[in-house]
Amino acid sequence: MNEQELLFLGLLKAGPKHGYEIKRLLKDTLMPFISLDIKSIYYPLKKMEEKGLIAKYAGREGNFPEKHIYSLTPKGEKRFDSILNESFLTIKRPYFNIDLSLYFLPYAKPQIAKRRFRARVLFLRRIKRELAALKKNLKPEIKHLGVILEHNIDLVQAEIKSISRLIKAIL
Numbered sequence: 001m002n003e004q005e006l007l008f009l010g011l012l013k014a015g016p017k018h019g020y021e022i023k024r025l026l027k028d029t030l031m032p033f034i035s036l037d038i039k040s041i042y043y044p045l046k047k048m049e050e051k052g053l054i055a056k057y058a059g060r061e062g063n064f065p066e067k068h069i070y071s072l073t074p075k076g077e078k079r080f081d082s083i084l085n086e087s088f089l090t091i092k093r094p095y096f097n098i099d100l101s102l103y104f105l106p107y108a109k110p111q112i113a114k115r116r117f118r119a120r121v122l123f124l125r126r127i128k129r130e131l132a133a134l135k136k137n138l139k140p141e142i143k144h145l146g147v148i149l150e151h152n153i154d155l156v157q158a159e160i161k162s163i164s165r166l167i168k169a170i171l
Contacts, residue, residue, distance in 0.1 A: 009080035016071035128156045
């Protein structure tokens with residue numbers, strides 16, 4: 001599954017958009033919810049245009065400069081449906097940045113490790129509160145993103161539980 005294709009085709013599924021509008025949606029709406037590292041939107045859009053998944057045309061609004069507008073093609077609609085349905089069954093092991101450190105835990109000084117783990121739990125609790133606040137304050141037009149926030153809250157809670165268990169084991 002190509003996550004960038006899913007992202008861009010999904011954004012265009014709602015209707016044609018110009019590059020700035022796509023950038024704004026990514027930054028303002030989606031970045032808190034996805035972990036894709038997107039340096040530029042234009043390279044992936046160009047690749048999808050070459051594949052025939054999207055069409056690009058010039059458009060103008062009022063006296064503003066001409067902009068490139070992107071829209072889905074019928075082939076892009078089919079590809080979006082395909083990768084969206086595939087994505088529901090795609091399971092990748094989640095990677096937490098602490099996993100590598102835990103591998104080398106026997107080499108850590110127990111007192112320092114305990115302090116760091118306690119600090120991590122405090123940080124995770126703060127993240128959990130921030131996610132809950134985000135969920136509570138979602139704008140009506142993006143209420144459906146609450147599902148993502150609930151999922152992330154569950155993951156953070158699971159890590160808090162795991163790290164707390166680890167702290168007790170180190171005692």
